[in-house]
Every structure is written in structure tokens, then in C-alpha cells.
Amino acid sequence: MVFLLGRVRNLQGKIYGRMESLGFELKGEASLNTLTTDVLKSSEIEGEILNTDEVRSSIARHLRMDIQGLIPSDRNTDGVVEMMLDATQNFNNPLDSDRLFAWHSSLFPRGRSGMYKIKIGDWRKDTTGPMQVVSGAMGKEKVHFQAPDSTTIPKEMDAFMSWINSEQGIDPVIKAGVAHLWFITIHPFDDGNGRIGRAISDMLLARSDESVQRYYSMSAQIRIERNDYYSILENTQKGSLDITKWLLWFLNCLLDALESAEGTLSNVILKDEFWRKHIDISLNSRQKKILNKLLDSFDGKLTTSKWAKICKTSTDTALRDIQDLLGKDILMKEEGGGRSTSYKLYDRITNN
Numbered sequence: 001m002v003f004l005l006g007r008v009r010n011l012q013g014k015i016y017g018r019m020e021s022l023g024f025e026l027k028g029e030a031s032l033n034t035l036t037t038d039v040l041k042s043s044e045i046e047g048e049i050l051n052t053d054e055v056r057s058s059i060a061r062h063l064r065m066d067i068q069g070l071i072p073s074d075r076n077t078d079g080v081v082e083m084m085l086d087a088t089q090n091f092n093n094p095l096d097s098d099r100l101f102a103w104h105s106s107l108f109p110r111g112r113s114g115m116y117k118i119k120i121g122d123w124r125k126d127t128t129g130p131m132q133v134v135s136g137a138m139g140k141e142k143v144h145f146q147a148p149d150s151t152t153i154p155k156e157m158d159a160f161m162s163w164i165n166s167e168q169g170i171d172p173v174i175k176a177g178v179a180h181l182w183f184i185t186i187h188p189f190d191d192g193n194g195r196i197g198r199a200i201s202d203m204l205l206a207r208s209d210e211s212v213q214r215y216y217s218m219s220a221q222i223r224i225e226r227n228d229y230y231s232i233l234e235n236t237q238k239g240s241l242d243i244t245k246w247l248l249w250f251l252n253c254l255l256d257a258l259e260s261a262e263g264t265l266s267n268v269i270l271k272d273e274f275w276r277k278h279i280d281i282s283l284n285s286r287q288k289k290i291l292n293k294l295l296d297s298f299d300g301k302l303t304t305s306k307w308a309k310i311c312k313t314s315t316d317t318a319l320r321d322i323q324d325l326l327g328k329d330i331l332m333k334e335e336g337g338g339r340s341t342s343y344k345l346y347d348r349i350t351n352n
Helices: 002-020 024-045 052-062 077-088 096-108 152-167 174-186 193-209 218-224 224-236 244-277 285-296 304-311 314-329
Strands: 133-134 144-145 331-333 340-347
Touching: 002 133, 002 174, 002 193, 002 244, 024 052, 024 077, 024 133, 024 174, 024 193, 024 218, 024 244, 077 193, 096 152, 096 193, 096 331, 133 218, 133 224, 174 193, 174 224, 174 244, 193 218, 193 285, 218 244, 224 244, 244 285, 285 304, 285 314, 285 340, 314 340
Parallel strands: none
Antiparallel strands: 133 144, 331 340
């Protein structure tokens, strides 16, 4: 485990070291993308699909980022965003019941989980029986986990929060893994325990990075490994007090998240190199918009008609913009154009 933790810490340092060389704007963009992914994937793990553009817009507004194309977001989206941002931007703040109750209320602004009314901003009460995680058809249910009796929650959560807020000489990454398991095992709320548990992990991982900037998403990797995630949780919760296998799984999952992020951030660095190389070339706003889309990710082929549609301009203007970029060796024609000529970035930095 020590070796695995060392690899995680080394890669964390490498990623943040590479990002420090970038300008403020690109670091902010990379962090915005990561936070957006984190919110989306943490919700997906629970089967809730949020709108990507709404999540991104909500995060940008909360962080007062000057981003073009923001759209309105609903209260449910804003609530999830508020919880995640409080966890990661205020990572050194103590964790107490008021903070957790505020997170829970943010997740369920209407006091309902789906069709069911739930108690928000307070610990669960088990008024209809024990809290169980169950699957299967009626009459053939399988109980995967039964949470501790609700009468024990105040005492259990006091111990948990005291441990979170105190210094025990435990590496914050290990603490994030232990806290994740401990919180979900207590299962203190009627609903939302998974998302809040992952927010607590993100808070502690932000402490380990000593940065409000987020460049990797643990929730995105858990979403990929969701079946293994639920399996290791169930096996650990039903087993002894030995949580070694859970921690090994957690560290391996985090390592995968960091390795995935390193590839994504390489694209951000390439984008920075591209604009540094072309800093002295005169470009209009339409050209900058399309080039940024090509540098990020572009759906399909770039054609004159698609340029015109994206920029809300005429095809004649789009063609002039494209021809200008061809002459400046920024765009080149795709091979085998067929009925409609398409274009791609000329610079080798941005082409595979």
C-alpha cells in the first residue's frame, strides 16, 4: 500500500507541477472542465443524468468566471454544484453537522427524492423500518447492506466529524479513502449519502493537493468502475474491521483517475502551445471561436456550411475566413473531400 500511495502522490505532484506553468485562464478552464465532469459523474453513479451545459454554466457563475455562452440552470443543478464547490473551494473549513445539513438541503431543494418526500437537513429517523440497500424484484429482494440504527447516528457522526477535523498524522489521500467508506457505512441521511460521501472524499483530496484547482475527477473513474465500486463497498461493509482491500481499491481507482487526467491535461497544454505559437497572427473572433472548438473537441468534419452555422454568418463570409486560415498555414484541406470539402488544423502539434 505504501508503494501505491507513493505512486498516487508522485502523479498528483506531477500534474499540478505541469499546470503551474500555464496561464491563469487555461488553468481555470481545465479546473472548470474537471469540476463539471465531477458533478456529472457523481450524479450518474446514482442514476441521475444532469445537463452538461447547465452544470458548466452553474459552476462558472458560482466561481464568477467570464465564460461565453452560459445558459440558465435549474435549482437541482445549482444545488449539486453548490455542494461540490463548498467541498473543494473551502476544503480547509471544518466539517460539521450544519455544513452537512446544508449540503443535503442543496441536493434536495424540494424536499423530495423522486416521488418520495424525505427529511432534509437532518439525520435519518428510520420511521418506516431499518435503512437498507436492496435490489431485485418484489418478493425476491436481496439486501446488500443494512445501515446502523438511526438512534446511533448522532454519536457516530460526532466521532466521524471529530476524526475528519483533527490531525492524526494520516496522509490526506488515505484519509479520503477511509472517510468515504466510513460515511457511506453510517448512511446518515434518507438519501444522497453516495454523493455527499464522494464530496467529502473530494474535500480531503483537495486538502492533499493544497489547491482549489481541480485537475482530476475521482467520481469520473468511479463511474467507469461502478460495478466494482459497489461490490467492494458491500464486501467491506459485510466483512471484518479490516479495510485494507477497500483502501487498495480506492488508491488504484484514484491512480487511474490521475492517469486519465494526465492525458486530458496534455491537450490543455497543447492548446496553450498552439496559441503561443500563433500569438502574433491576426485573427477575427469567428476564427478564434472555431479554432478553439477544433483544439478542444469538434463533432464531425469542419465544412464551410458548418462554420457558417456555428458563427451565425453567411457561407461567403465563412469561406473567406477559411481561406484566410489556409493562407496562414493554420488550416488545411482534408483528403478525399467528396461532395463537401472539409478542413482540419494544419499545425502538427494538434494533429495525431
